[in-house]
Amino acid sequence: MKDADWLDFCPDPSRPVFVPPPGAVDAHCHVFGPGDQFPYAPERKYTPCDAGKAQLFALRDHLGFERNVIVQATCHGADNRALVDALRSADGRARGVATVRDTVTDEELRELHEAGVRGVRFNFVKRLVDPKPDAYYHAIIERIAPLGWHVVVYFEAADLAERWDFFTSLPTTVVVDHMGRPDVTQPVDGPEFQRFVRLMREHSNVWSKVSCPERLSQSGPPTYDDVVPFARHLLEQFPDRVLWGTDWPHPNLKSHMPDDGKLVDFIPRIAVTADQQQKLLVDNPMRLYWA
Ligand SMILES: O=C(O)/C=C(\C=C(/O)C(=O)O)C(=O)O
Secondary structure (H helix, E strand, O other): OOOOOOOOOOOOOOOOOOOOOOOEEEEEEEOOOOHHHHHHHHOOOOOOOOOOHHHHHHHHHOOOOOOEEEEEOOHOOOOOOHHHHHHHHOOEEEEEEEOOEEEEEEEEHHHHHHHEEEEEEEEEOOOOOOOOHHHHHHHHHHHHHHHHHHHHHHHHHHHHHHHHHHOOOOOOOEEEEEHHOOOOOOOOOOOOHHHHHHHHHHHHEEEEEEOOOOHHOOOOOOOOOHHHHHHHHEEEEOOOEEOOOOOOOOOOHHHOOOOHHHHOOHHHOOOOOOHHHHHHHHHHHHHHOOO
């Protein structure tokens, strides 16, 4: 049973006006259950609605995308069965980012890789996951680096200073979810966001997803104007190290549920040239996930 205050994903997203370039990749989305087939983790901090692979792939086609990168959501913990099932059903058109524990076996890693997993996710958002010592994550890094996998990290902007040494110690590509969740009421050239820009400028292995205006905006829907300068800055500064995703089915939104078609129409407001759109939606995700 989903949480009482859970907002379901938009049942009838509009057809975007913006047409993504051929081969476009939704590089941040999830599958939830269905719970009767893929039970949610006992340690989860929320219980979502079911949102399965068939609905994800139908949305992909509706929005004009070609591929998905499916990211393990914390409601499934380190049980990647729903993710693996979706990857195996995608006919090579999906890759995955899993959650594993430091006790993961070589056989489990091999099975995940064969299904299409190419990274692990470390979630530092305290409302989602109880924090673990750095040694836990370093132990996982030692296991996954030989596979050529990368690390996706999700954290609040306020945590970056404290975790700077850990993030800059990682030997793999590091992909940051949602621009490190900046406080968009602060200026783009203010100290908080410039700390994140410095992370990317000083560490060429660090990438960012320029996704989730619906999570970050204080000015709100439908245009999320206050998020535009932050995403546009990263696209201008680091056009080869950015990714975009719908974040469907949009876990833990409380104020509103976006129309996914409108989220796609947000793309040309931040990636303003065809070259930026090609890199953001095709070249960068293909290099990272389908090389
Ligand atoms: O899906 C997102 O990117 C954001 C959220 C949730 C998760 O990532 C998750 O549960 O794995 C969130 O902010 O609640």
